Amino acid sequence: MRQAWRVADVRAAEQSLMATLPEGTLMQRAAAGLARRCALLLEDAGGVYGARVVLLVGSGDNGGDALYAGAALARRGAQVRALLIRPDRVHLAGLRALRAAGGFTVRELPGQADLVVDGIVGIGASGGLRKPAAALVEGLGELRGRSGRRAPVVAVDVPSGVAVDTGDVPGAAVSADVTVTFGCLKPAHVVGPAAVRCGQVELVDIGLGPVLRADPAVSVPDAADIAEWWPRPDHASDKYTRGVVGIATGSATYPGAALLGVSGALAGPTGMVRYAGSAHAEVVRAHPSVVAVPRFPDAGRAQAWVCGSGLGTDDDARTTLRSVLATALPVVLDADALTLLIDGKHAKDLRRDAPVVVTPHDGEFKRLAGEAPGPDRVGAALKLASWMNAIVLLKGDRTIVATPAGEVWVNPTGTSALATAGSGDVLAGLLGSLLAGGLPAERAAVAAAYAHGLAGRRAAEEGPVTAPDIAAALRHTVFDLTGQ
Numbered sequence: 001m002r003q004a005w006r007v008a009d010v011r012a013a014e015q016s017l018m019a020t021l022p023e024g025t026l027m028q029r030a031a032a033g034l035a036r037r038c039a040l041l042l043e044d045a046g047g048v049y050g051a052r053v054v055l056l057v058g059s060g061d062n063g064g065d066a067l068y069a070g071a072a073l074a075r076r077g078a079q080v081r082a083l084l085i086r087p088d089r090v091h092l093a094g095l096r097a098l099r100a101a102g103g104f105t106v107r108e109l110p111g112q113a114d115l116v117v118d119g120i121v122g123i124g125a126s127g128g129l130r131k132p133a134a135a136l137v138e139g140l141g142e143l144r145g146r147s148g149r150r151a152p153v154v155a156v157d158v159p160s161g162v163a164v165d166t167g168d169v170p171g172a173a174v175s176a177d178v179t180v181t182f183g184c185l186k187p188a189h190v191v192g193p194a195a196v197r198c199g200q201v202e203l204v205d206i207g208l209g210p211v212l213r214a215d216p217a218v219s220v221p222d223a224a225d226i227a228e229w230w231p232r233p234d235h236a237s238d239k240y241t242r243g244v245v246g247i248a249t250g251s252a253t254y255p256g257a258a259l260l261g262v263s264g265a266l267a268g269p270t271g272m273v274r275y276a277g278s279a280h281a282e283v284v285r286a287h288p289s290v291v292a293v294p295r296f297p298d299a300g301r302a303q304a305w306v307c308g309s310g311l312g313t314d315d316d317a318r319t320t321l322r323s324v325l326a327t328a329l330p331v332v333l334d335a336d337a338l339t340l341l342i343d344g345k346h347a348k349d350l351r352r353d354a355p356v357v358v359t360p361h362d363g364e365f366k367r368l369a370g371e372a373p374g375p376d377r378v379g380a381a382l383k384l385a386s387w388m389n390a391i392v393l394l395k396g397d398r399t400i401v402a403t404p405a406g407e408v409w410v411n412p413t414g415t416s417a418l419a420t421a422g423s424g425d426v427l428a429g430l431l432g433s434l435l436a437g438g439l440p441a442e443r444a445a446v447a448a449a450y451a452h453g454l455a456g457r458r459a460a461e462e463g464p465v466t467a468p469d470i471a472a473a474l475r476h477t478v479f480d481l482t483g484q
């Protein structure tokens with residue numbers, strides 16, 4: 001897994017590390033790593049010697065990093081030009097180093113470049129990018145160099161203009177091909193529209209790890225985490241010990257929601273799927289292995305329930321939701337179940353010991369929380385999790401999982417292929433199966449989002465994606481992840 005820390009925690013760690021080191025050591029380490037990555041890019045595009053490098057240099061230490069890295073490239077024969085955003089406020093030692101290496105300053109963006117280094121602003125940024133930097137970043141992607149190739153943009157620490165702690169992009173901002181960051185990841189590298197602006201993120205070790213004492217702001221799972229967590233049967237397993245998941249979604253009016261939830265659940269680790277609801281006949285016809293009944297009280301035992309999508313919002317739906325919440329089992333609430341929560345009539349039902357996972361998209365989030373997630377999606381998800389005492393899976397390009405205890409995960413496998421009707425039903429079913437299979441609720445939510453994203457990508461390889469394609473791709477995805 002990867003983890004990201006907030007600016008205040010990074011600053012505290014840097015300060016305690018700097019106190020033990022000769023002045024400037026950290027910047028030298030950062031600049032060396034930055035220069036190395038820039039040189040690799042130039043080597044791929046005709047070599048460092050003779051390459052035209054443009055540095056965009058802001059007034060803080062981020063600009064200092066760019067200047068020192070520029071000096072290192074100039075020593076290898078690159079033609080390095082620095083455009084100073086505020087010539088009256090520049091990292092003087094960095095500028096001296098650049099000049100001593102043969103680099104020089106320019107007043108305007110040159111017409112040609114083989115590489116652009118964005119050192120306008122780093123973790124010291126506040127608010128959106130200000131003039132004149134804002135105007136400067138507009139045309140960056142157009143610069144071309146030797147053999148007409150577009151000049152890659154390398155962001156120093158973070159792309160200038162992004163909100164580092166939230167991943168928001170409030171205005172003009174750099175879109176980087178590569179972001180070279182120092183010490184640890186920050187939230188902007190992994191969440192929100194900023195993450196897309198980072199391009200490929202490369203972490204340079206400057207020795208921060210041992211002094212980074214604060215809890216991370218967000219964690220990002222990788223395939224190894226999901227493989228480790230995924231419940232697997234062993235020689236002693238039977239259909240009951242693997243867990244039984246119950247699906248209370250869909251209706252005679254919306255049987256599709258039931259079928260999709262069930263198909264998501266069938267791709268999970270449980271040994272049996274039960275269904276309770278008025279789409280029972282359709283469910284059995286499509287999935288003969290499912291034990292389906294019309295009413296929740298007749299459903300039999302399960303280890304987790306999924307309730308919501310396609311259920312409707314009438315009295316019967318309310319009764320089902322109330323019954324599901326009255327169990328002592330982990331529960332996933334989606335779609336119509338979330339709508340039923342909005343009037344507060346189920347506040348008492350939500351006071352339960354077993355976990356509740358809610359899976360809103362932005363519209364549902366707004367109705368549940370009373371306001372849209374806004375620019376700080378992690379903060380918003382955490383607030384709702386704490387308020388509802390539930391795990392919140394906030395759907396999006398980078399789906400967020402937030403817990404009432406303050407943990408946050410961001411899913412890295414999202415794809416626009418998942419933005420299709422019924423996709424969330426498949427996710428909820430899979431999540432229910434992981435819960436019933438015994439995973440702690442936040443891990444079940446993280447693992448479900450991860451596998452769901454991979455399945456969406458896999459399905460997209462074969463053409464336009466519908467929800468049944470995602471469910472079908474899940475089986476292969478789970479096999480790839482777990483070997484089973």
Ligand SMILES: NC(=O)C1=CN([C@@H]2O[C@H](COP(=O)(O)OP(=O)(O)OC[C@H]3O[C@@H](n4cnc5c(N)ncnc54)[C@H](O)[C@@H]3O)[C@@H](O)[C@H]2O)[C@@H](O)CC1
Pocket residue numbers: 014015018026027028030031058059060061062063065120121122123124125126127128129130131133156157158182206
């Ligand atoms: N602190 C450390 O130990 C290290 C810091 N390093 C670098 O230092 C950076 C942080 O340096 P600073 O604290 O000097 O801060 P920055 O260089 O990120 O930014 C500070 C400057 O940017 C201007 N600024 C702020 N918001 C702006 C906006 N919205 N539009 C335009 N200009 C804006 C401010 O006027 C200020 O002068 C890191 O991102 C990293 O690149 C690295 O050298 C590694 C070590």
